Amino acid sequence: MSEEPxxxxxxxxxxxxxxxxxxxxxxxxxxxxxxxxxxxxxxDEIGDRADCSADGARSALEQLVExxxxxxRDGRPATYRRNDAYFRWKRVERLAEEHTxxxxxxxxxxxxxxxEALQKRFGVPDPDAVxxxxxxxxxxxxxxxxxxxxxxxxxxxxxxxxxxxxxxxAAGRDERGTRDGASV
Amino acid sequence: xxxxxxxxxxxxxxxxPTLETVAGRAGSHPLVExxxxxxxxxxxxxxxxxxxxxxYPPSVEAARLDVRWFVTDDYSVHYVESQDGxxxxxxxxxxxxxxxxxxxxxxPPDAGEATPSPLDPHHLDVCFxxxxxxxxxxxxxxxxx
Numbered sequence: 586m587s588e589e590p591x592x593x594x595x596x597x598x599x600x601x602x603x604x605x606x607x608x609x610x611x612x613x614x615x616x617x618x619x620x621x622x623x624x625x626x627x628x629d630e631i632g633d634r635a636d637c638s639a640d641g642a643r644s645a646l647e648q649l650v651e652x653x654x655x656x657x658r659d660g661r662p663a664t665y666r667r668n669d670a671y672f673r674w675k676r677v678e679r680l681a682e683e684h685t686x687x688x689x690x691x692x693x694x695x696x697x698x699x700x701e702a703l704q705k706r707f708g709v710p711d712p713d714a715v716x717x718x719x720x721x722x723x724x725x726x727x728x729x730x731x732x733x734x735x736x737x738x739x740x741x742x743x744x745x746x747x748x749x750x751x752x753x754x755a756a757g758r759d760e761r762g763t764r765d766g767a768s769v
Numbered sequence: 770x771x772x773x774x775x776x777x778x779x780x781x782x783x784x785x786p787t788l789e790t791v792a793g794r795a796g797s798h799p800l801v802e803x804x805x806x807x808x809x810x811x812x813x814x815x816x817x818x819x820x821x822x823x824x825y826p827p828s829v830e831a832a833r834l835d836v837r838w839f840v841t842d843d844y845s846v847h848y849v850e851s852q853d854g855x856x857x858x859x860x861x862x863x864x865x866x867x868x869x870x871x872x873x874x875x876x877p878p879d880a881g882e883a884t885p886s887p888l889d890p891h892h893l894d895v896c897f898x899x900x901x902x903x904x905x906x907x908x909x910x911x912x913x914x
């Protein structure tokens with residue numbers, strides 16, 4: 586960092602939240618809120634978080650429901666949350682688009698290895714089988730390490746499913762490509 | 770989720786959509802240089818947000834935020850500043866912990882013993898609060914002791 590320091594004050598001033606309010610439309614702010622909303626919330630609550638009216642939030646939410654990004658639960662009042670299936674699908678599609686089937690299979694193999702190492706470390710076949718007692722005792726950093734390893738294991742399991750689907754999808758695409766190429 | 774002792778059991782996989790939103794919002798902040806998923810976008814383990822070194826005084830070599838967010842709304846946001854011959858760090862956490870409330874803060878300079886944190890468990894609140902904290906930290910560093 587050899588350049589002249591340009592000083593502490595952010596160029597356009599203001600705190601992070603007011604910058605967000607100024608830079609993003611109501612629809613974009615509702616989108617930002619909904620992507621992290623895993624528990625059902627009313628349009629009122631989402632409007633509060635997105636700094637907009639309940640009506641503004643509701644109209645954005647209805648669009649997001651139509652797009653498949655959010656899901657709606659009818660009731661009085663109705664509630665909304667993100668549509669996990671949409672985000673899983675989007676992740677699979679993007680991975681299949683950005684990588685070859687061979688690359689994706691290589692990552693699957695690496696994750697399988699990581700999974701085996703974690704099975705050995707915890708001495709159980711599955712992250713759900715780890716006893717909460719495993720987190721009692723030990724010093725602060727040891728407990729923190731175990732906590733991180735367990736969350737990592739759950740991510741490995743989830744990513745395995747996602748990457749296997751993406752590899753399958755990419756393989757299908759490659760095969761179609763070859764066939765189309767051969768018929769020319 | 771609780772076991773017999775009343776302590777909640779940890780905790781779900783990394784929440785990729787939430788991390789992508791945090792990355793996008795942090796990425797447009799003037800103090801943020803760039804962000805990456807580590808070790809890769811295909812199977813991320815954390816979101817690394819690299820802060821703009823030119824905003825810091827020359828004594829600071831680099832500064833970054835390591836962000837983990839889980840589907841249970843647990844999280845860990847680790848601020849690390851590399852200085853001449855040392856580091857300065859703190860961590861905002863939400864996860865089950867016997868000796869502190871679920872939402873807690875490990876204060877600087879060495880991310881020490883946890884203290885209760887009033888932070889709302891909402892991804893954008895956490896993101897904005899931490900970015901404002903970084904802006905204040907940079908200001909303090911320029912004002913000097």
